Amino acid sequence: MxxxxxxxxxxxxxxxxxxxxxxxxxxxxxxxxxxxxxxxxxxxxxxxxxxxxxxxxxxxxxxxxxxxxxxxxxxAPQSPSVSQEKAATIKQQMLKLLCEALYLGIGKEELLSLVETAEQLVKGAKTND
Amino acid sequence: MxxxxxxxxxxxxxxxxxxxxxxxxxxxxxxxxxxxxxxxxxxxxxxxxxxxxxxxxxxxxxxxxxxxxxxxxxxAPQSPSVSQEKAATIKQQMLKLLCEALYLGIGKEELLSLVETAEQLVKGAKTND
DNA sequence: TAACTGTATTAGTTATTATAGTACACATCA
DNA sequence: TGATGTGTACTATAATAACTAATACAGTTA
Missing domain, CATH: 1.10.10.10 (Winged helix-like DNA-binding domain superfamily/Winged helix DNA-binding domain)
Structure with a gap:
């Protein structure tokens, strides 16, 4: 594990x-x-x-x-207050990574589908209760 | 600078x-x-x-x-061969970051709009020739 | 030749990492 | 109560990695 x-x-x-x-x-x-x-x-x-x-x-x-x-x-359960603090940092990292990805020739559609994939992964886990 | x-x-x-x-x-x-x-x-x-x-x-x-x-x-100009090598790594990093973002409560819509923002940033630069 | 370029090597200092040992306070349960 | 398991703190030490510095070498250009 x-x-x-x-x-x-x-x-x-x-x-x-x-x-x-x-x-x-x-x-x-x-x-x-x-x-x-x-x-x-x-x-x-x-x-x-x-x-x-x-x-x-x-x-x-x-x-x-x-x-x-x-x-x-x-x-720890996720409390909105904690998320709020980290959200800005995460979004900043994300934007930087996205720009790099686009520059390297990864298509916009591919990036959008990555979001879908991530959502499935996270949501999938949560419904396994 | x-x-x-x-x-x-x-x-x-x-x-x-x-x-x-x-x-x-x-x-x-x-x-x-x-x-x-x-x-x-x-x-x-x-x-x-x-x-x-x-x-x-x-x-x-x-x-x-x-x-x-x-x-x-x-x-260096971007050659497709170089991009190919890095693309997998970038996508892996992206997926991890996306999962973290979703877990922290950042909405899917917000993430999708980040992709748009990044595209504008990169495309905007390229049209400044 | 002279002045510029990137590159390589060596060295020394500092920072980080992992480990070990010890100690303290709190919780739980027999 | 006593024993055990929990997180936490602290010091110390050894090993490794990271960072910076100084120097030297080789290629390019005018």
């Missing part, structure tokens, strides 16, 4: 953040679901607990999970 | 690559136009020539410029 590449130049904690974000976005992990504990996950993937905690801290900072000392870490 | 932030945690050469890519994509710099030399640009922004060269090397690797030893560096 969380296949990490130790010898990658991309830091382990970053890989963790990306993989777990995807699992949350596609609702493999549902809101308020408890995540594996720092120590448990560290034991499973045989890396240092501090590295896991760094990833969890980042995910919490980005609003994807929340932690309760003594209890555990859980998937 | 190339405003760099020395104290940023983002490396200078990366800032250079991004800014110059934008200038090329939006055709402020046209195909086959000669870029400022490594040393000249280094003197202008008062940083090490090697940092400039590292940025140029990266831009050349990504196919945005080409360099001729002894002559200079120039804006």
């Amino acid at each position: 969380l296949d990490l590449d130790i010898r990658s130049r991309q830091p382990i904690y970053e890989q963790l953040v990306e993989k777990m974000k995807e699992l949350i976005i596609h609702e493999v992990w549902k809101p308020h679901e408890q995540l594996p504990s720092v120590r448990q996950l560290a034991k499973e993937v045989t890396i240092n607990p501090n590295t896991i905690q760094k990833a969890y801290r980042e995910l919490e900072h980005q609003g994807y999970i929340y932690s309760i000392p003594g209890k555990g870490s859980f998937v | 190339l405003d760099l932030d020395i104290r940023s945690r983002q490396p200078i050469y990366e800032q250079l690559v991004e800014k110059m890519k934008e200038l090329i994509i939006h055709e402020v710099w046209k195909p086959h136009e000669q870029l400022p030399s490594v040393r000249q640009l280094a003197k202008e922004v008062t940083i090490n020539p090697n940092t400039i060269q590292k940025a140029y090397r990266e831009l050349e690797h990504q196919g945005y410029i080409y360099s001729i030893p002894g002559k200079g560096s120039f804006v």
Whole structure:
């Protein structure tokens, strides 16, 4: 599920953040679901607990999970206030990427269909309840 | 034109690559136009020539410029072969970003209109010949 | 030749990353 | 209560990567 590449130049904690974000976005992990504990996950993937905690801290900072000392870490439900903050940044990244895509010769129709694909992926996950 | 932030945690050469890519994509710099030399640009922004060269090397690797030893560096025209290689990567990045956007509550309509905006930006540049 | 171009190499400093060990406070349950 | 599991914090250290700098080399052009 969380296949990490130790010898990658991309830091382990970053890989963790990306993989777990995807699992949350596609609702493999549902809101308020408890995540594996720092120590448990560290034991499973045989890396240092501090590295896991760094990833969890980042995910919490980005609003994807929340932690309760003594209890555990859980998937955060999406609140409009959090989304509002990030939306501008995301749209900025998107616009830059779109311009690059168009410049490289990717057609407008293709980009529009990508939006459809993404919608299917996300919506598909949500209806799997 | 190339405003760099020395104290940023983002490396200078990366800032250079991004800014110059934008200038090329939006055709402020046209195909086959000669870029400022490594040393000249280094003197202008008062940083090490090697940092400039590292940025140029990266831009050349990504196919945005080409360099001729002894002559200079120039804006590369977009060849379909180059685009083909990058297209898959770009689309992959795009899909990931789109899923994240949808999850954060950005509407599908808003994303579709972003495509239109990007198209205007790129097309607008190309008609400024 | 002289002055310009890109490129390569080496070196040194700084920043980042991952690990290890320890400690603390809170929650839960036997 | 005691034991265990939870998140969190802190220091320290080793290893690696990133960044910048200085220098030298080779090609181009006038």
